[in-house]
Amino acid sequence: MSQPAVSAIERDRQAYRRARARRSTGIAAISTIVFAGALFLVVTRSPGWPRVRQQFFNLEVARDSLPRILEGLWLNIRILVVAEVLILVVGLAVAITRTLRGPIFVPLRALAAGYTDLFRGIPLIILLYLIGFGVPGLRLQGVPTSAVVLGTTAMVLTYSAYVAEVFRAGIDSVHPSQRAAARSLGLTYRQSMRLVVLPQAVRRVAPPLLNDFVALQKDVGLISVLGAVDAVRAAQIESAETFNFTPYVVAGLLFVALAIPTARAADWTAARLERRERAAGVL
Amino acid sequence: MLSHRSRSLPVTLAVLVGAVLAAGCAAEDEGAPAAASSSGVACEKSTLQTVTQGKLTIATDEPVYEPWFVDNKPDNQKGFEGATAYAIATKMGFTPAEVTWVRVPFNAAIQPGPKKFDFDINEFSITDERKQAVDFSAPYYDVTQAVIALNSNDAAQATNLAGLKGVKLGAQVGTTSLQAIEDTIQPNQDPAVYNSNDDAKQALINGQIDALVLDLPTAFFVTAAEIDGSKIIGQLPASGNAQEQFGLVLDKGSPLTTCVSQAVEALRADGTLANIEQEWLANVAGAPVLQ
Numbered sequence: 001m002s003q004p005a006v007s008a009i010e011r012d013r014q015a016y017r018r019a020r021a022r023r024s025t026g027i028a029a030i031s032t033i034v035f036a037g038a039l040f041l042v043v044t045r046s047p048g049w050p051r052v053r054q055q056f057f058n059l060e061v062a063r064d065s066l067p068r069i070l071e072g073l074w075l076n077i078r079i080l081v082v083a084e085v086l087i088l089v090v091g092l093a094v095a096i097t098r099t100l101r102g103p104i105f106v107p108l109r110a111l112a113a114g115y116t117d118l119f120r121g122i123p124l125i126i127l128l129y130l131i132g133f134g135v136p137g138l139r140l141q142g143v144p145t146s147a148v149v150l151g152t153t154a155m156v157l158t159y160s161a162y163v164a165e166v167f168r169a170g171i172d173s174v175h176p177s178q179r180a181a182a183r184s185l186g187l188t189y190r191q192s193m194r195l196v197v198l199p200q201a202v203r204r205v206a207p208p209l210l211n212d213f214v215a216l217q218k219d220v221g222l223i224s225v226l227g228a229v230d231a232v233r234a235a236q237i238e239s240a241e242t243f244n245f246t247p248y249v250v251a252g253l254l255f256v257a258l259a260i261p262t263a264r265a266a267d268w269t270a271a272r273l274e275r276r277e278r279a280a281g282v283l
Numbered sequence: 284m285l286s287h288r289s290r291s292l293p294v295t296l297a298v299l300v301g302a303v304l305a306a307g308c309a310a311e312d313e314g315a316p317a318a319a320s321s322s323g324v325a326c327e328k329s330t331l332q333t334v335t336q337g338k339l340t341i342a343t344d345e346p347v348y349e350p351w352f353v354d355n356k357p358d359n360q361k362g363f364e365g366a367t368a369y370a371i372a373t374k375m376g377f378t379p380a381e382v383t384w385v386r387v388p389f390n391a392a393i394q395p396g397p398k399k400f401d402f403d404i405n406e407f408s409i410t411d412e413r414k415q416a417v418d419f420s421a422p423y424y425d426v427t428q429a430v431i432a433l434n435s436n437d438a439a440q441a442t443n444l445a446g447l448k449g450v451k452l453g454a455q456v457g458t459t460s461l462q463a464i465e466d467t468i469q470p471n472q473d474p475a476v477y478n479s480n481d482d483a484k485q486a487l488i489n490g491q492i493d494a495l496v497l498d499l500p501t502a503f504f505v506t507a508a509e510i511d512g513s514k515i516i517g518q519l520p521a522s523g524n525a526q527e528q529f530g531l532v533l534d535k536g537s538p539l540t541t542c543v544s545q546a547v548e549a550l551r552a553d554g555t556l557a558n559i560e561q562e563w564l565a566n567v568a569g570a571p572v573l574q
Binding site: 054055236 | 457461486535
């Protein structure tokens, strides 16, 4: 880039700003190092540190517990994938139902509103018990008794209610003029929804949807109350055998590793969205 | 302006370091009392370093179950562990009025920080691995694991370990019952693992599991008093060569461990433990040992 001639005063200003920036960076680095060092010393010099290290950061226990925890994590991941697909479908269906217009759809809208009220309100763990132990208690033919199937059902019911509200917010955020324009072009209600409203709505709510996805990653483990052994339950089993908390730390780190790609995907989606909308503004 | 700022920077850092270090020094210094325990053979009540001087604080979980406690009230001195706890307290010189109960969940009992109890009595099985994290007293009960099923379930017909291989088994998390399934029965299907025996019993009644593994006294209580139409299939043989035993849990390096163990040993020697067992676990008779 070719710069226009810069006055001496402006060069001084730039030099001064650069110096200030360097100084800020230096202070930030020193303060971070000092703080981290002090924290490290406080923790490792504390009287209880040898026991905490033994009971929370025990490499031997970590190695021994890893295979079982990984086996549990594999169950988490499989449930996560199946549940997420179902949640997106059910959530979108409920959201579209709630945004239907016209008096004829009042019962459907009320049903959808009731659904979100009920399943957003009820604590997940209680829903898990009701479905996981209550439904098989009926002893009906053909009703599954598997903890994984019943647990996934409960997850889908709860999270669909959250996701439906996210979708609804997205649909409502599309300006009415978009809809009016679509209808004036001769599109039917259904077509304008599918071709104009939903593409914008979904793009706009992608970051909060990914946020719910991260929350789901950790919550799928709750199905362990029904008897299935997920990563956290596997850690609990290992922990009870040894009275050592290291397996929990191992499981925690694995969950963080699982969440990071999703978090980056969320950042990337948000950034892309912002770029697109800004581009439109410049034009 | 600039020079003023650069002078204040080291001051700021010094304050920061000082504050953090001060926080560190304020951390309480534990570990010192532990040194006294090895030499302290005398278990005079007045010299015992209990959580509250002159009182004995005993912990157990919430809720607790029969036949170990009765009505979820440890202080009624009923049930095998309720009675045993008070016998130990008496042996150590504490009157029943000087016994305080606290409810401590499993993880709080085994965490490395300071404990709010003198000992915890809640069917803890003694293992070498666990001894690295807590102190155990001398054992107060020899326990075996047992398998129960509904009479209507095919699993009830099993007469040996091989007959349980293809069965869907369940157990409570954190118990040696679960370890017994994995080590002794080694079933073809992964066992279901529940938060509590209450959840596991519901799954058994629902038919979500075919059989449930519990300690033998609990198995007797559940089949006799809680689940109609259920039976004990049999006891499991010990997985290793060691007899499984319950011990009291104390803080690692607790100054009380030696004295509590002495009290337990004395109760075993004078027949008190046997009497309590006779009173509360009388019906825990021989169930066939599955081979």
